[in-house]
Amino acid sequence: MKKILYLFLLCLTSQAFAQIKFTNPILAGFYPDPSITKVGTDYYLVNSTFSYFPGIPVFHSKDLKNWKQIGNVIERNTQMTFLGDGTSRGLFAPSINYHKGTFYMTCTNIDKGGNFVMTAKNPAGPWSDPVWLREVKGIDPSLFFDKDKAYIVYNSDALDNKPLYSGHRTIRTYEFDPVTLKVSGEEHLLVNGGVDISKKPVWIEGPHIFKREDWYYICAAEGGTSVNHSQVILRSRSATGPYVPYENNPILTQRDLDPNRPNPITSTGHAELVEGPDGKTYAIFLAVRPYEGNFYNTGRETFIAPVKWTNGWPVINPNLKEVQYQYAADYKEIKQADAPPQNGNFSYRTTFDNKLDQSLLFLRKNDSSWYSLSKKNGFTMKLKPETCMEKANPAFLGKRQQHTFCTAKHSASIHPEIRK
Template sequence: MTNPILAGFYPDPSIVRVNTDYYLVNSTFAYFPGIPVFHSKDLKNWKQIGNVVERPTQMDFLGDRVTRGLFAPAINYHKGLFYITCTQIDHRGNFVMTAKNPAGPWSDPVWLPQVQGIDPSLFFDRDKAYIVYNADAPDNKPLYAGHRTIRAFEFDPVENKVKGENQILVNGGVDISKKPVWIEGPHIMKVGNWYYLYAAEGGTSINHSEVVFRSKSALGPYVPYENNPILTQRGLPEDRKNPITSAGHAEFVNGPDGKTYAVFLAVRPYEGNYYNTGRETFIAPVKWQNEWPVINPNFREIQYQYTFGFPEKKQENTPPQSGNFSYITRFEKGLDKSFLFLRTHDAAWYKTSRKNGLVMRLKSETCMEKGHPAFIAKRQQHTTCTAATSLKFTATKPEEKAGLLAFQDENHFYFICKSIDDSGSPLVQLFKGTNSEKSMDLLEEVRLPNKQQVVDLKILADGAKYSFEYTSPNGTWIALKKDVDGKHLSTQVAGGFVGSVFALYATSSGTSSSNTATFRSFTYSGSDRVYNK
């Protein structure tokens, strides 16, 4: 079993087992469609079978920065029905959605205005259900920055509404005298006669951790485990080889062998706290010690590989999600479920076909704004990787540009594209995102032969260095600019909660246009050194 089991920007995992099937979901923030649904038989081979938010009528994220939108979904199953609880931050807050089939379609959201906070999760206990979530400090009077509570309502799963008043289950964290911060991502499970409440603590960065409490009642009082945290990577040597950091936001599940496992988020920095691939989904075994669960009990460091004692069950037509892998799409079967748009979906500006690939109409919106540009993306899933496209495009004015983005957010990106200068001569250009919604910095440009309609574009990532290439008319790769600062695409620099993506992108930069760009293929290849054995 190779970690991460879902490489790239797949944070905040939540998992549920139904008979012999496993279903897992992740946060997507302001990307659309929202909340991917993965299926597995063995906790190793994961296949995306759908998305929870796939219709603009369910919700959209127009006007939101890319790092806002949907926070921390949780998936549950009860009496033939799947439930998703989640937070639409900055807008209507918490909601629940249901489906008979986890592949969809999912219902429209039912909003839960009484649940004031983030990270809601359901717990079904015989004839009762509860919704547990992160909330404000008691009486909205925090004793220190990051002081939060875990609260719960009783929940009616038929009417999809809360009952009664909320109750505080945890105040502050494990030990409020030590000023613990950001207790969040809570789940409740029952094992034997104990109810276990477990949650993340310390904030979703290098101080991230997972802690656990238990009680004889679903609504407490809860007592913390004396050896908390049950998972963290803080305090380890900073110079260790191939570090995994920021581990937390876990959920437990029983494996095919009856043993307990945990999925959780963590990151793979290439230097210090710099990483571009976002928070990813990892797995580790759980050991029960004196009726307490401990994650990764035999090691201090999270391992890149674990050996599990149950058989692998591969699924047909399942693209790899872990280790080193490559793929190419020529769009002959349309767009698969992992492609991402910004904030909503409108198929009027693009089409796919076996003959032409992906044809995108240039839109006036840019990736620097908070609208819905002509932007179709795949996640960066490796620290060392390449992304390339074969582009057929002829600009009619300098504002028209089409090409390939390495994109972290509206201000942190690189854009290699084809365009023209004021005299109409074709160019390949490289731009860098700035703190502006209207402009980007030109880093390099070269003139192409006038008759070169097709140009291949490539981005090569290697930790903190990104290089950009294009092809000559005879197909030879030419370096446009080497070793550009990749930290510009890191979460450490950009802030927020997302990871980098590679996007096919076409814009007329605020002007009207009827022009189109044809992307004949998209190729990705990732090869991180830790897997090269």
């Protein structure tokens, strides 16, 4: 009886201290500008896709490590296409939120229409057509729900469109009606320039407002999205300010580290904070894994790091200078059934039976006139005169490169008429 009791207690103890290990990036390969929301015990995350189609993948996780793509926000040509847009234009910085049974996704179509909001009852879709927010001038819109009020916060122009220096931007907000999907009232200026305008901070963007205890916080990026990227934090007793910056900003950056360090992670920023399954705070942010200086064929990717609260202020990656390739936390890992791995060393096989994998990307729209799917012939393409260097819809189907060192193989055949 004692042995049985001892084994039972040992089982409880090991379960209580089960450790999960994260491998960065948690979403490898061209998953920039992450935004995350927690609904009960579920996490949902979205990323930018620029001019690729379908747009804005939606991921689900139970543990912040194992992610499964469950859909795409923009999957119908009737929602929008990106014909005429450069590959780095299109959709900028989506944000996902949940409120009273509805998921909201706000985003910027940088060259066509500006800012918009879309909704869904199920994050896997289908998502609504876009509702355009013409009054919201700028980029990177994000929603914040505060009891009986909601706000949309975004990066905007300098005051009176008169920048004091190159890269001078502001953060502003309107009240937002989650039912009519319209803004109301007066626009409020929340941040002018950045943490310290006397130092000419550039490109404060990707703002998110959240509330903790009696404080409202703005978490935003500064410095641009390259090697000078950083994350800053400000707080206020009111959602509409005034906001006071943390004296030890930035709360995340890698710009001061030796650029020649081995296996660097750089360009960290565009972060959003979220409560983990253990009740602790974690940051989800973009970064890159460069090689030979500042090349990165895997693109901007999604990373994770722990957050420590000190005197009411959050610090990302506390007590460390370099963002780590691995972290551990004291809670249980929950794997997802039928989910291909998204981080670490892995291999996969993509087949083309009767349905395209959700992670595959066209350029600018899905035009099914030049391809077909079948169990016998797989993915059959008709060649087109358009090329990837142009701004049309070429005969292109892409898969993200998710490893810095990898091998790819494919099986293909050319129809005899084409061969001639």
